[in-house]
Amino acid sequence: MGTFRDRAAIAGVGYTPFSKDSGVSTLTLAVDAVLAALDDAGLDVDDVDALATHRVGDSTPPWVVAPALGLPEVTWYLDQFGGGSVSHSVIGQAAMAVAAGVAETVVCYRAINARSEFRMGGTGRGPAAIFDVQYQAPYGYFAPPQQFAMYARAHMNAYGTTHEQLGHIAVGQRANAAKNPRALKRDPITLDDYLSSRWIAEPFRLLDCCLETDGACAVVVTSRERARDLRHVPVLISGAAWAGGDSFFSGAGSGPGGTDLTVTEAARLAPRLYAMAGAGPGDIDVAELYDCFTYSVLVQLEDYGFCPKGEGGPYAASGALALDGELPVNTHGGFLSEGYVHGINHVAEAVAQLRGTAGDRQVPGAEVALSTSQPGYVLAGTSALILRSDT
Amino acid sequence: MSSAEPQAEPKAGPERRASSARARFPRPEPDRDSAPWWEAVRRHELTVQRCEGCGTLRFPARAVCNRCRGRAWEWVPARGTGRVYSWIVNHQVFMPAMAGEVPFPVLLVRLDDGEDLLMYGDLVDGSPGDLEPGLPVEAVFLDVDESTTLVGWRPLR
Numbered sequence: 137m138g139t140f141r142d143r144a145a146i147a148g149v150g151y152t153p154f155s156k157d158s159g160v161s162t163l164t165l166a167v168d169a170v171l172a173a174l175d176d177a178g179l180d181v182d183d184v185d186a187l188a189t190h191r192v193g194d195s196t197p198p199w200v201v202a203p204a205l206g207l208p209e210v211t212w213y214l215d216q217f218g219g220g221s222v223s224h225s226v227i228g229q230a231a232m233a234v235a236a237g238v239a240e241t242v243v244c245y246r247a248i249n250a251r252s253e254f255r256m257g258g259t260g261r262g263p264a265a266i267f268d269v270q271y272q273a274p275y276g277y278f279a280p281p282q283q284f285a286m287y288a289r290a291h292m293n294a295y296g297t298t299h300e301q302l303g304h305i306a307v308g309q310r311a312n313a314a315k316n317p318r319a320l321k322r323d324p325i326t327l328d329d330y331l332s333s334r335w336i337a338e339p340f341r342l343l344d345c346c347l348e349t350d351g352a353c354a355v356v357v358t359s360r361e362r363a364r365d366l367r368h369v370p371v372l373i374s375g376a377a378w379a380g381g382d383s384f385f386s387g388a389g390s391g392p393g394g395t396d397l398t399v400t401e402a403a404r405l406a407p408r409l410y411a412m413a414g415a416g417p418g419d420i421d422v423a424e425l426y427d428c429f430t431y432s433v434l435v436q437l438e439d440y441g442f443c444p445k446g447e448g449g450p451y452a453a454s455g456a457l458a459l460d461g462e463l464p465v466n467t468h469g470g471f472l473s474e475g476y477v478h479g480i481n482h483v484a485e486a487v488a489q490l491r492g493t494a495g496d497r498q499v500p501g502a503e504v505a506l507s508t509s510q511p512g513y514v515l516a517g518t519s520a521l522i523l524r525s526d527t
Numbered sequence: 528m529s530s531a532e533p534q535a536e537p538k539a540g541p542e543r544r545a546s547s548a549r550a551r552f553p554r555p556e557p558d559r560d561s562a563p564w565w566e567a568v569r570r571h572e573l574t575v576q577r578c579e580g581c582g583t584l585r586f587p588a589r590a591v592c593n594r595c596r597g598r599a600w601e602w603v604p605a606r607g608t609g610r611v612y613s614w615i616v617n618h619q620v621f622m623p624a625m626a627g628e629v630p631f632p633v634l635l636v637r638l639d640d641g642e643d644l645l646m647y648g649d650l651v652d653g654s655p656g657d658l659e660p661g662l663p664v665e666a667v668f669l670d671v672d673e674s675t676t677l678v679g680w681r682p683l684r
């Protein structure tokens with residue numbers, strides 16, 4: 137374990153604008169984000185020898201983006217099936233490819249029209265006919281807000297987690313987004329605003345749910361040595377880890393009995409991630425935690441070891457997650473308020489924090505960041521990164 | 528499956544007809560492992576698999592035991608009772624067929640046959656406001672039409 141710790145670095149990040157209707161293809165989004173990331177790194181298209189992405193039938197694969205960009209040669213590529221649960225897997229694998237010498241400069245991207253073209257789990261589009269879905273969809277249960285609401289209710293049942301505690305996460309992240317010019321939602325909200333927003337799937341209200349967003353984001357992964365010659369302070373990939381996924385399959389999931397839905401696969405991943413990076417929860421200066429819904433932040437606070445199991449609610453409500461708190465979380469506003477690019481925008485924000493270029497929302501002295509993917513719920517594995525400033 | 532009734536006596540007709548909108552919800556798409564389970568539900572029988580190697584009960588349907596890796600199993604009747612583990616009350620119209628149905632609850636139930644045997648289903652003859660963790664429920668069969676039967680859960684008190 138740990139053979140590729142600190143051997144690869146993120147040298148560039150790039151974005152397209154985030155919107156509700158990009159008006160362009162996912163190919164155009166991908167090309168624009170890759171070019172922006174290369175520009176940020178001070179690299180040229182000719183320097184790129186690998187591309188990596190993930191998708192669920194909703195985007196453009198590397199072998200199309202490569203010729204569209206005019207890459208001279210592709211020595212490695214990754215086109216991983218999956219949604220937010222593999223967002224960090226793609227970057228972790230790029231680091232492995234660089235450490236193994238298979239590629240020198242990998243651009244990882246995610247390009248989606250998640251509002252104007254491919255809305256997750258709806259609207260009017262039926263669910264994919266796989267595995268668990270047949271036992272759920274006939275009851276009108278197949279959309280991500282419903283699934284995460286079911287887990288959130290289980291957590292409320294087990295630990296007394298409250299609506300107000302979930303609300304603190306939404307309110308706090310909006311306050312961060314107010315300091316982020318890129319964020320789609322920048323107007324501050326109050327706990328009352330949260331509590332009066334309409335139900336989507338109880339216990340979730342509208343303000344528990346992330347923004348469906350059109351947009352793309354890309355990061356450049358290269359060797360630590362090469363990154364040191366480039367424009368910015370390298371952000372080292374110190375830890376990368378993966379874990380399997382939860383299901384309602386008997387004898388298979390997390391926790392005693394295999395079906396404790398209040399524990400995610402992140403709880404299994406976290407010890408390996410921290411061990412590889414040589415760090416622990418107390419070393420994390422900023423945490424960008426996958427926030428498809430407020431609850432996924434709350435449960436990851438527990439499963440990544442920032443508070444004991446069952447205490448994610450009180451911890452979130454304590455103010456600890458604010459920019460000046462004990463553990464600044466989703467400093468860009470997250471998917472709830474910046475926009476939803478399925479995970480990679482969390483990595484890009486972590487890079488900004490570690491470079492010290494996050495402007496009004498900068499956490500002073502941030503040196504180590506945790507960035508995570510969907511924690512393994514809903515027929516999905518999980519993956520996460522620990523990033524460190526190379527200073 | 529109501530525990531009060533002898534299992535040898537199949538019901539003459541559908542115990543309950545689901546609302547007509549339910550016919551426009553996604554239909555179950557059984558796979559090669561699960562087809563017998565859905566056929567049993569159609570007969571108003573709630574079943575789970577029992578591994579012939581280690582005796583473990585399992586659900587959802589699949590061909591290999593994840594405890595002993597054994598491939599021999601039999602379908603056995605479940606007790607037809609369980610306890611509410613979690614639930615949602617859905618308000619959002621995620622597909623047009625939901626328009627006349629919202630708000631509606633969806634339950635996740637732990638079967639009394641085994642702590643890790645979970646099944647989803649409708650709430651039948653109950654109000655979402657009465658739901659609480661551990662609420663005892665029994666399985667009820669909902670005939671959507673001539674080809675599809677679903678499982679619902681009726682509170683036992």
Ligand SMILES: [Zn+2]
Pocket residue numbers: 578579580581582583592593594595596597
């Ligand atoms: Zn077995």
